[in-house]
Amino acid sequence: MSELTFQRDAATIRGYAASPTGKGPFPGLVLIPDVRGLSDHYRDIARRFASAGFFTFAIDLYSREGAPSLPDMEAVFRWMRALPDPRVLGDLDGAVRCLAARADVRAAHIGITGFCMGGQYALMAACAVEGLAACVSWYGMLRYAEKTAAKPVSPLELAPQLRCPYLGLFGAEDAIIPVADVAELRATLDRTHKTYDIHVYPGAGHAFFNDTRPDAYRPDAAADAWPRALQFLHQQLG
Secondary structure, eight states: OEEEEEEETTEEEEEEEEOOSSSOOEEEEEEEOOTTOSOHHHHHHHHHHHHTTOEEEEEOTTTTTOOOOOOSHHHHHHHHHHSOHHHHHHHHHHHHHHHHTOTTEEEEEEEEEEETHHHHHHHHHHHHOTTOOEEEEESOOOOOSSOOSSOSSOHHHHGGGOOSOEEEEEETTOSSSOHHHHHHHHHHHHHTTOOEEEEEETTOOTTTTOTTOTTTOOHHHHHHHHHHHHHHHHHHHO
């Protein structure tokens, strides 16, 4: 377990790398944290994925400016509206390339996963970034209220361009992601003949997997979602 970096647009992009034990090369996984950035919680999740056999790179999307101060939900949504999607997707492309260049990673077997805002970007990357073989999105937001230079196209609008098998994990009681948006995503992926699975957990809201947040954590949903995600990734990445 160590810091892993790569260069992009004269910036050093950092992250936390967790490697399985044993002899590689291993399937690779890019992990995208939630809006608050790369915390100990996501380092722990990276180690869990590594224990399951995936060389996991938890990327710090805020390598340039540092993690934001987000004292309330208004600040959270304001920050997300301003975060430029083209920059984020470019950094995720760089992360995939970084893993693919490693001798201990199987370049043709790299997946992506993310939580909350990271789940949103995981889906978007699966539609826009080359070299991904699987995507697991945990309660990733799907719709933008308005188009801006920072948000030129929503995840739902990108969905017809999905390039790899996709697993979406959502909570039925998520106040941020209406079930109607999940239904629209399902219909879009059906219409465009994509390989996907979507699971919606009754009684679970946003961040149901985050065991550092007692207000949001739902043990039953989390206990089902984790092996479901691992099985999917093993099937798609080997």
